[in-house]
Amino acid sequence: NAGVTQTPKFRVLKTGQSMTLLCAQDMNHEYMYWYRQDPGMGLRLIHYSVGEGTTAKGEVPDGYNVSRLKKQNFLLGLESAAPSQTSVYFCASNVGDSSYNEQFFGPGTRLTVL
């Protein structure tokens, strides 16, 4: 099992460009999450999904969109990248249905917006 995978691992964008980050999990998890991690701060939830075809906003959703067309995939889109979106992005998944379930993380995508 690969667990949670993310592509790409690194990306440099210019302000105003768009891109999509892909997260895939092979654990048949219902719940998937996108976080951003900035220096000196904990993870902040951007968007999440409680099942195929569903998405919801987290703590910092502005400037991002998501889609969950297939259960195993969760896509994070930046429509018009801004320097403030320079960060490391992590995808996570779990069984869901309560906060007792541990989250499984991907290796992260390091994004720089110039």
Added chain:
Amino acid sequence: SQQGEEDPQALSIQEGENATMNCSYKTSINNLQWYRQNSGRGLVHLILIRSNEREKHSGRLRVTLDTSKKSSSLLITASRAADTASYFCATGMDSNYQLIWGAGTKLIIKP
């Protein structure tokens, strides 16, 4: 807004010593989890303690939870170089299934 806050922000100790990290939170929780993040990698779950538990062990890890003080501690005994990482606490609440994360403690184990 962040729920958990770790203390200290950074900790450097000699190999073989014990490392203690603390986490404080603000509202009622139903569980608290600790995760480890090695440099440049994703987070890995270490241990979960429920709100009705006071102490839990897993190998060289010992976690305590004091709900009256809204705080938790993670003790790593007999530290090894491989324990060098950042450690994060995350709290879960009855109202939803999301976790709220602290800013982490960076632990360096010197050989």
